[in-house]
Amino acid sequence: MKLKIGACHEKMKGIFGYRRMQVWLERTYCIHVNHKRVQRLMGELGIRAVIRRKRSYYGKKEAYVLSGNHLNREFIANQTNQKWVTWIVNTKLDNFFMVPLLEFSRTQVIQRTVNPNMVKPVHIVM
Structure with missing residues (x-):
């Protein structure tokens, strides 16, 4: 179990915490394991999730209503x-x-x- 958790940690570049790690184990290996056990095993291995910084959103925003330049x-x-x-x-x-x-x-x-x-x-x- 620890080998699979370590493999997931390397494959996902350390961004998975114990909750996503548990879901990944269920989907990849069909291993149904409690999240508390995954958290304990990750603690024994010294694996912690990397907290990524929040990026500001520069997407499309609502356009301003601009009238034409009638006065020039x-x-x-x-x-x-x-x-x-x-x-x-x-x-x-x-x-x-x-x-x-x-x-x-x-x-x-x-x-x-x-x-x-x-x-x-x-x-x-x-």
């Missing part, structure tokens, strides 16, 4: 109500969201909406 850095408007801009500001101190609405011909904030949580949509009423 032309922030000056000739007529009233020609160019309007809004954005979301999150304050860290009070943890609320502020949505200002800016009109470029007068370069002033027309309306501010304050929302404590952005679960509900922000409605801008004029």
